[in-house]
Amino acid sequence: MKSNKYCLGCGVLLQDENMLQDGYTTNMDNDICQRCFRMKNYGEYEISTKSNDEYLKILKAVGKTKDLVLYLTDLLNLDRDLAHIKTYLNNPMILVLNKRDVLPKSVRDDKIIEYIKDLGINFIDIVIISANKNYNIDLLLKKIKLNQPSKKCYVVGHTNAGKSTLINKLIKNYSNQEATLTISPLPSTTLNKIEIVLSDYLTLVDTPGLVDHGNISNYVSTELLKKIHPKKEIKPKTYQLKKGQSLLIGDFMRIDYIEGARNSFTFYLSNDIKIKRVNLDKNMTLKNIAKRTYDIKYHEDLVVNGLGWVKIVDKATIDVFLDKDIEVFTRKSLI
Numbered sequence: 321m322k323s324n325k326y327c328l329g330c331g332v333l334l335q336d337e338n339m340l341q342d343g344y345t346t347n348m349d350n351d352i353c354q355r356c357f358r359m360k361n362y363g364e365y366e367i368s369t370k371s372n373d374e375y376l377k378i379l380k381a382v383g384k385t386k387d388l389v390l391y392l393t394d395l396l397n398l399d400r401d402l403a404h405i406k407t408y409l410n411n412p413m414i415l416v417l418n419k420r421d422v423l424p425k426s427v428r429d430d431k432i433i434e435y436i437k438d439l440g441i442n443f444i445d446i447v448i449i450s451a452n453k454n455y456n457i458d459l460l461l462k463k464i465k466l467n468q469p470s471k472k473c474y475v476v477g478h479t480n481a482g483k484s485t486l487i488n489k490l491i492k493n494y495s496n497q498e499a500t501l502t503i504s505p506l507p508s509t510t511l512n513k514i515e516i517v518l519s520d521y522l523t524l525v526d527t528p529g530l531v532d533h534g535n536i537s538n539y540v541s542t543e544l545l546k547k548i549h550p551k552k553e554i555k556p557k558t559y560q561l562k563k564g565q566s567l568l569i570g571d572f573m574r575i576d577y578i579e580g581a582r583n584s585f586t587f588y589l590s591n592d593i594k595i596k597r598v599n600l601d602k603n604m605t606l607k608n609i610a611k612r613t614y615d616i617k618y619h620e621d622l623v624v625n626g627l628g629w630v631k632i633v634d635k636a637t638i639d640v641f642l643d644k645d646i647e648v649f650t651r652k653s654l655i
């Protein structure tokens with residue numbers, strides 16, 4: 321039986337006919353689907369392979385309104401092109417940089433905000449938060465109230481940015497309702513838009529995230545995925561390298577230092593990923609996977625989508641060995 325009841329966890333239409341399809345439940349009296357039930361109660365995560373059609377359809381509908389949009393981004397995983405969202409949405413938009421808790425405390429928030437402002441993208445405001453640790457959530461709510469043209473406020477962004485976590489936090493902090501949105505470390509947890517009436521003045525709308533095909537999360541085992549997502553504050557690791565030396569990152573990535581003076585490589589990634597220095601000529605580990613060559617300018621980051629980045633101080637030519645489908649790019653040093 322299909323009903324017009326939607327899962328309170330992921331927003332999908334509930335049904336009890338096909339257990340292989342989204343929204344399946346054994347009992348139509350349930351408020352959440354079986355997939356959400358398993359994720360919430362047993363931490364059993366099921367990957368839902370979604371195309372981005374649904375995401376784009378929802379974005380386009382949001383773009384037809386004049387409502388406020390929070391564009392949520394993971395600080396460790398800033399988009400290569402933050403302005404891209406503007407091609408879909410003309411709405412007033414606040415950029416919300418989430419997961420502050422995993423960046424080193426020594427990094428200053430105002431420096432990051434300055435960096436983003438220098439990119440010249442038209443956000444009405446930029447707020448750095450940690451949805452998990454309840455950091456700056458009050459400030460964010462203030463900024464929402466200050467800027468909302470209507471009751472509705474949409475939360476959009478890439479999958480895993482923490483949209484549902486943020487909305488659950490707002491529900492817990494500012495209402496008497498139960499926070500029911502499903503959260504998971506895997507991509508595509510939320511499957512449809514979900515409206516949450518927070519107060520008479522504010523309705524938050526959770527949305528499915530954009531699946532980023534260049535993100536490392538799509539290409540690793542769940543075991544490695546757990547290591548890749550940092551749970552604690554990152555302790556940056558610095559290596560002084562001479563040309564002819566290499567670094568092995570976990571068992572999935574290799575950087576060869578081909579050309580340049582003595583140089584400093586600082587890694588901002590999960591503390592659980594081990595890094596090892598080896599001799600370029602003597603150690604052949606991972607040399608058989610796809611190679612990309614980068615000419616690094618002064619003070620640039622080499623970013624690996626979904627993993628983190630390496631800050632390289634001086635000019636350098638490096639070879640990067642990594643699964644070819646994982647996006648790698650360079651940018652002016654964030655920190």
Ligand SMILES: Nc1nc2c(ncn2[C@@H]2O[C@H](COP(=O)(O)OP(=O)(O)OP(=O)(O)O)[C@@H](O)[C@H]2O)c(=O)[nH]1
Nearest residue numbers: 451452479480481482483484485504508509510529
């Ligand atoms: N360290 C840290 N992790 C966070 C924070 N906020 C969310 N997360 C984690 O990020 C992962 C994704 O969170 P979700 O809230 O499911 O992300 P989402 O944006 O709703 O993802 P989709 O529904 O797939 O689009 C989960 O493992 C969360 O625990 C934060 O402030 N800090």
Ligand SMILES: [Mg+2]
Nearest residue numbers: 483484509510
């Ligand atoms: Mg979600």
